[in-house]
Amino acid sequence: MQITINNVVKRYAKVEAVKQLSFSVQQGEIFALLGPNGAGKSSLVRMLVGFTHPDEGEIQVQFNDQIHSAIPGEALGYLPEDRGLYAEKTLEQNLYYFAQLHGIDKKEATKRMDHWLEKFDLLDRKDQALKTLSKGNQQKVQLVNAVLHQPKFVILDEPFSGLDPINQEKVVVFLSELKQQGMTVILSAHQMSMVEKLADRMLLMNQGEAVLYGDLTQIQQQVGVGTQLTVEFSAEFNVQKLSLALNNFDFEALSNNKVIVNLVNTSQVNEALTQLMTLGHIDNLESKKMDLHQLYLKAISDHQGAIQDDAA
Amino acid sequence: MTQLNKTWLVAKWEFMHFFKLKQELIGKAVMLLIALMVFFWHNSQGFSTQKHKVAVISETSIMGEFELFEFNKASLSEAELKEQLNNEEIDAILVEQAMENSIATFKLYSLGKHSWQNDLINVLNTYYSAKVTQNLGLTQQQLNQIKNPVLISNHYLDTKVKSEDKNSSETAVGVLILIGLGIFVSFAQIFVSITGEKQQRVTEQLYACMDSQTWVDGKILGQMLLALKAMTSSLISIVLGFGFFQVILNGQTLDLSFIDWSLLPWFLLFSVLGLYLATAFMAAIAAAIDDPNHSGKTSFMMLPLVPMILTFMVMDSPSGLAMTVLSYFPLTAFAAMPVKMALIEVSVWQTLLAITSTVITCWYARRLAGKMFKMGMVMYGKEPGYKEMFKWAIS
Numbered sequence: 001m002q003i004t005i006n007n008v009v010k011r012y013a014k015v016e017a018v019k020q021l022s023f024s025v026q027q028g029e030i031f032a033l034l035g036p037n038g039a040g041k042s043s044l045v046r047m048l049v050g051f052t053h054p055d056e057g058e059i060q061v062q063f064n065d066q067i068h069s070a071i072p073g074e075a076l077g078y079l080p081e082d083r084g085l086y087a088e089k090t091l092e093q094n095l096y097y098f099a100q101l102h103g104i105d106k107k108e109a110t111k112r113m114d115h116w117l118e119k120f121d122l123l124d125r126k127d128q129a130l131k132t133l134s135k136g137n138q139q140k141v142q143l144v145n146a147v148l149h150q151p152k153f154v155i156l157d158e159p160f161s162g163l164d165p166i167n168q169e170k171v172v173v174f175l176s177e178l179k180q181q182g183m184t185v186i187l188s189a190h191q192m193s194m195v196e197k198l199a200d201r202m203l204l205m206n207q208g209e210a211v212l213y214g215d216l217t218q219i220q221q222q223v224g225v226g227t228q229l230t231v232e233f234s235a236e237f238n239v240q241k242l243s244l245a246l247n248n249f250d251f252e253a254l255s256n257n258k259v260i261v262n263l264v265n266t267s268q269v270n271e272a273l274t275q276l277m278t279l280g281h282i283d284n285l286e287s288k289k290m291d292l293h294q295l296y297l298k299a300i301s302d303h304q305g306a307i308q309d310d311a312a
Numbered sequence: 313m314t315q316l317n318k319t320w321l322v323a324k325w326e327f328m329h330f331f332k333l334k335q336e337l338i339g340k341a342v343m344l345l346i347a348l349m350v351f352f353w354h355n356s357q358g359f360s361t362q363k364h365k366v367a368v369i370s371e372t373s374i375m376g377e378f379e380l381f382e383f384n385k386a387s388l389s390e391a392e393l394k395e396q397l398n399n400e401e402i403d404a405i406l407v408e409q410a411m412e413n414s415i416a417t418f419k420l421y422s423l424g425k426h427s428w429q430n431d432l433i434n435v436l437n438t439y440y441s442a443k444v445t446q447n448l449g450l451t452q453q454q455l456n457q458i459k460n461p462v463l464i465s466n467h468y469l470d471t472k473v474k475s476e477d478k479n480s481s482e483t484a485v486g487v488l489i490l491i492g493l494g495i496f497v498s499f500a501q502i503f504v505s506i507t508g509e510k511q512q513r514v515t516e517q518l519y520a521c522m523d524s525q526t527w528v529d530g531k532i533l534g535q536m537l538l539a540l541k542a543m544t545s546s547l548i549s550i551v552l553g554f555g556f557f558q559v560i561l562n563g564q565t566l567d568l569s570f571i572d573w574s575l576l577p578w579f580l581l582f583s584v585l586g587l588y589l590a591t592a593f594m595a596a597i598a599a600a601i602d603d604p605n606h607s608g609k610t611s612f613m614m615l616p617l618v619p620m621i622l623t624f625m626v627m628d629s630p631s632g633l634a635m636t637v638l639s640y641f642p643l644t645a646f647a648a649m650p651v652k653m654a655l656i657e658v659s660v661w662q663t664l665l666a667i668t669s670t671v672i673t674c675w676y677a678r679r680l681a682g683k684m685f686k687m688g689m690v691m692y693g694k695e696p697g698y699k700e701m702f703k704w705a706i707s
Contacts, residue, residue: 051689076520078520080517080520082513082516083517084512097321098517101321142517145517
C-alpha cells in the first residue's frame with residue numbers, strides 16, 4: 001500500500017464533509033474518486049495534498065521509506081479543481097517556472113515539456129501566451145504542468161472537464177503513460193466511461209461516506225448487479241408466478257409481458273433463464289453488462305434511499 | 313531544491329513579472345525628449361539677440377536699452393503707434409499715467425499676451441526701485457535694511473539639536489518621500505500580484521510546490537526589489553533633472569552639498585527595513601482578500617503610509633515626546649528615526665534599538681503574511697473575517 005486512509009473525518013463548522021472514511025491506494029495504480037457534487041471528494045483531495053488535515057483518523061503515505069501524513073510536495077503532481085496558470089505568460093514560461101520550483105533544470109524541463117506538448121499537439125504553440133489558447137488547450141497545459149517533474153503521486157481533480165471527446169481520449173492515453181512510468185494516479189471525475197477504461201480501482205462517495213470501493217467486478221458485486229437481462233414474452237405472464245419464479249433475483253416488471261432481471265454476474269444467467277422459461281414462451285431476450293455509469297446511478301440512488309430510511 | 317532557492321526563484325519571477333524593460337526605456341526616452349525640448353527652448357530664449365521694441369509715451373520715464381528691451385520715446389500719436397503695433401513694427405506701447413499714491417503707473421499695449429511681459433515688469437520695477445532710492449538719497453545698505461530689517465540666528469541649549477548648517481532635513485525628507493514612493497509602488501503591485509494569482513487560480517498549484525512562508529518570502533523580496541528599483545530610478549531622475557537645470561540651463565556647477573552623505577547609509581538601511589515591513593504587511597492583507605472587487609479589506613493596505621504621515625506631522629519638534637515615541641515604536645521607527653537623526657544628534661545605541669525593533673517587527677510581519685496565505689488556502693475560496701484573521705495571526 002502506498003496511501004492508507006484510516007477512519008478519516010473532516011468537519012467544516014457544523015458540516016461533516018468526510019465521515020469515517022477508510023481505503024487504500026496501491027503503488028502504480030490509477031485510482032478513481034467518484035461521487036456527486038458535495039460528496040466530499042475535494043475535501044479528501046485537499047487532505048491528501050496536505051492543504052488541510054483530518055479532524056479524526058489518519059492518512060499514511062509511504063514515500064522514501066518514510067510515513068508521511070500527506071503526500072510530500074516533492075512527490076506530488078497536482079491538478080486542482082480550481083486551477084489556472086499565468087495567462088499572460090507563454091506556455092514555456094509557465095511550465096519552466098513550475099519545473100524550476102520542483103528543482104528541474106532547464107535542459108531537462110525543455111525535453112519533458114516538448115515530449116508532453118507534442119503528445120497534446122501544442123508544441124508549436126509553446127512560445128504563445130497561455131491566454132491565446134482555448135480553454136481545452138489550457139487544460140492540457142495544466143495537465144502537463146502537473147507531471148513535468150515526474151512525481152510519484154499524481155492527483156488530478158476533473159482532468160476531463162472542458163475537453164472534447166478527441167482530447168478526452170488523449171488524456172486517457174496521457175494517464176496510461178503516467179501509469180506505465182510507475183506513477184500512482186488518483187483522479188476525480190464524472191466521466192464514467194473514461195474512468196471505466198482507466199481506473200484499476202475506485203471509491204464511490206456520497207455525502208462524505210464510502211458507498212462502493214474496489215475494482216469494477218467488486219463494484220458490480222457490491223451493487224448486486226453485473227448483468228441485466230431484458231426478457232419479452234409472447235403472451236402476458238402471471239405476476240404471482242413471476243414473483244415465485246424469480247424469488248432469488250432482483251427484478252422489475254416493465255409491462256405485463258416484459259421484465260428486467262438484475263444478475264450479480266453471468267454465472268446466474270442459466271438459472272434465471274430456466275426459471276423464466278417456466279413462465280411462457282420467450283419472444284425476445286437481451287443481455288447486457290451494466291456499465292459504471294449505471295452502477296453509479298443505482299448505488300447513489302440506493303444510498304440516498306438508505307439515508308432517508310434512517311432519517312425516517 | 314532548498315527553500316532559499318525557491319524563495320529567490322519566486323522573487324525573480326515576481327520581479328520580471330512586473331519589470332517591463334521596454335516601458336522603462338520608453339519612459340526614460342520621453343524624459344530625455346522633454347529635457348531636450350526644455351534645453352532648446354531655453355537656448356532659443358537665451359540666444360535671441362533681437363530686442364523687444366517698446367515705444368514710451370512719457371516725458372520723464374525709462375529710455376534706452378535694458379536687458380532684452382529697447383525703450384524709445386514716442387514721436388507719434390497713440391493711434392499711430394497702435395497702427396505700428398498692429399503691423400508688428402514695435403512690440404509694445406508704454407503709456408505713463410498720473411501717479412497713484414506716489415507709484416509710477418503705466419498702461420501697456422501689446423498685440424497679444426507674451427512671456428516677455430513679465431520680464432518687462434521686472435525691468436521697470438528694478439529701474440523705478442533704483443530711481444526711488446536715488447530720489448530719497450538712500451544708499452544700497454539702507455535699502456537692504458528696509459527690505460530685511462530682522463536677521464535671527466538660532467541657538468539651542470539642547471546640544472543634541474543640530475545647527476542649521478549641519479541640519480540634514482533635506483536628506484531626511486528626500487528619503488521619506490522615496491520610501492513613500494516605494495510603498496506606493498509596492499502597494500499597487502503586491503495587491504495586483506497576490507489577488508491576481510487568486511483570480512487566475514494559480515495559488516493551489518503554487519502551494520502544492522512550496523510552503524506558504526517560502527511563497528510569501530519570495531513575493532516580499534520580489535516586490536521590494538521592484539520598489540527599490542522604482543526608488544533608485546526616481547532618485548537618478550531627480551539628480552539628473554537637478555543637474556540638468558543647475559549645470560546645463562543655469563551654467564552652475566553641480567552642488568549636492570545638501571545631501572548628508574554620512575547619514576545616508578543609515579537612511580538607506582531604514583528605507584529597506586521600512587519597505588520590507590510595509591510590503592510584508594500589505595502581502596498579509598492581500599493574502600486575506602479573496603475577491604479584490606468586493607473586499608472591504610483593501611483600504612487596510614493604505615496603513616503603511618501612516619508612519620510617514622505621523623513623522624511629517626511631528627518633525628517640527630524632533631526632541632519632543634511624540635517624535636521620541638515614534639522613533640522607537642516598532643511600526644513607526646523606520647520613518648521617524650531617520651528624520652530624528654537628521655535633525656538632532658542621536659546616540660548609536662538609540663539608532664540600533666530602533667533598527668532592532670523594526671527587524672523584529674519585519675520578522676513578525678513576514679510570519680503573519682505566511683499565515684494569512686495559508687489561512688486563505690485552508691478556507692478554500694471563502695474570504696476570512698477579522699475574527700479568523702486574528703485567530704490565525706496569533707496562532
